[in-house]
Amino acid sequence: MTPHPHLPGQLAGSHLSDSDASWPVSSTDMKYESPYVSLGIDTIVDPDGNQHGRAVVSPNDAIGILAIDDEDRLLLVEQYRHPVRRQMLEIPAGTLDVPGESALDASKRELAEEADLVAATWEPQLKLLATPGYSTEGWQVFTATGLSPVPEADRMVREAEEAHMVQWWMPFDEAVEAVLAGRFSDSLTVAAILAAQVLRAR
Structure with missing residues (x-):
């Protein structure tokens, strides 16, 4: 380990990462x-x-879906979130509450349930811990493209807050600007959008 030349702490190597540990x-x-x-x-x-x-x-752990249409528009859903008393703009998301269901299968289910969409292509994008100071909740984000609508007869009847959900399509570049301007505050949505922007810039 090499100390910082002027400030407290060590200089990080290129492979610095989280590591598993457990205090008794x-x-x-x-x-x-x-x-x-x-x-x-x-x-x-x-x-x-x-x-x-x-x-x-x-x-339960959760998933999020960065759904992008053929014109590079990002899907956002607007939903009432009672704990914070706000109408939130978020990427489609949900919890792993079906026994034995994989994160990918949960993502496919949630995209159909919240947005009446199926995707031809799914790519893993990001894994996060929500609030590790007090919660075990983990998040996984997938990018979904090649979108098409679920047939009308197969669509789920949404209930409670989801019954009043609104779907919005925003150009991806505008979504990045909205994040930087503080117009979106859902942390999963913010992280997914900014990670996608970084990946595009590589």
């Missing part, structure tokens, strides 16, 4: 459990032997 857990107190999310309090032991209580929220 001396006890877990489960506060809430459901098929969709659980909340527990873990008591962890640090390398010095000190104990600390940490809340751990464990929801």
Whole structure:
């Protein structure tokens, strides 16, 4: 390791990355459990032997879909999100709540359910952890192209917030500008758009 010449810390090598690690857990107190999310309090032991209580929220993992049409327009869905009391513009997304379903199959299901679309081509784009300070939730994003509509007779009847969902198509470059201007605040959407922009620039 080489220290920074003027500031605290080490100079990073080109292969710096996250790594698996696990401090011992001396006890877990489960506060809430459901098929969709659980909340527990873990008591962890640090390398010095000190104990600390940490809340751990464990929801189902989730997926997001960056759906791009033949004119390079990005699909956004507008949906009411009650916890933040906002109408949010987001890429189509959903949770892995079907037992045994892969992330790709969940993405195909969610694109059909939220946007009445199927895609001919699917490419993995990005993997993220949502809020690792207190949650186990992982996200995976796929890029979907070669889009076509689901036949009318096969479309799902959307309910609750999804019944009022609106689909918007925005030129990809304008979506990047909207992110930079702070007009979109969903973190999965922001990360997916900016990652796609970086990949295009390579």
